[in-house]
Amino acid sequence: xxxxxxxxxxxxxxxxxxxxxxxxxxxxxxxxxxxxxxxxxxxxxxxxxxxxxxxxxxxxxxxxxxxxxxxxxxxxxxxxxxxxxxxxxxxxxxxxxxxxxxxxxxxxxxxxxxxxxxxxxxxxxxxxxxxxxxxxxxxxxxxxxxxxxxxxxxxxxxxxxxxxxxxxxxxxxxxxxxxxxxxxxxxxxxxxxxxxxxxx
Numbered sequence: 001x002x003x004x005x006x007x008x009x010x011x012x013x014x015x016x017x018x019x020x021x022x023x024x025x026x027x028x029x030x031x032x033x034x035x036x037x038x039x040x041x042x043x044x045x046x047x048x049x050x051x052x053x054x055x056x057x058x059x060x061x062x063x064x065x066x067x068x069x070x071x072x073x074x075x076x077x078x079x080x081x082x083x084x085x086x087x088x089x090x091x092x093x094x095x096x097x098x099x100x101x102x103x104x105x106x107x108x109x110x111x112x113x114x115x116x117x118x119x120x121x122x123x124x125x126x127x128x129x130x131x132x133x134x135x136x137x138x139x140x141x142x143x144x145x146x147x148x149x150x151x152x153x154x155x156x157x158x159x160x161x162x163x164x165x166x167x168x169x170x171x172x173x174x175x176x177x178x179x180x181x182x183x184x185x186x187x188x189x190x191x192x193x194x195x196x197x198x199x200x
Contacts, residue, residue: 051077092114
């Protein structure tokens with residue numbers, strides 16, 4: 001009887017504790033309190049026991065913004081989460097939630113800091129559609145003004161030509177009666193002279 005109890009206790013001792021215990025984070029990359037020089041593209045967690053697929057994390061920035069994950073991979077007892085973009089400068093808090101192989105859920109958190117990430121260059125501002133529309137409208141208005149001015153100049157030239165022609169016509173018409181009167185006077189004088197010569 002004592003031997004049977006001894007063997008049962010020995011078997012219980014030899015069975016891995018992971019089958020009966022909960023899973024906690026044993027280590028991580030980045031680690032708790034680490035200061036990372038450069039962007040962080042993923043987080044790795046190593047648990048003390050086996051974990052299931054429902055294991056996950058939530059990462060928040062120092063402003064409380066939740067960072068979106070690109071993918072999550074569970075390779076028990078390892079968990080890897082990747083980000084859409086590498087994390088920028090600042091402090092981050094990682095809250096993890098693990099589901100152990102025995103179904104128990106454990107939770108915890110740790111934090112780290114990222115430094116040395118150069119901010120992306122600011123994109124050059126492109127003119128807005130409204131500005132481009134205003135420029136187009138201004139150009140169209142300028143073209144319309146030029147056309148209008150050309151039309152007005154042509155109209156003024158035509159009016160001036162008509163005025164000159166009218167003045168010339170009126171001048172020539174005013175000289176005609178005088179010309180005829182001169183001719184008549186000359187004829188009369190000529191006739192008088194001829195008549196006097198005949199009398200002699």
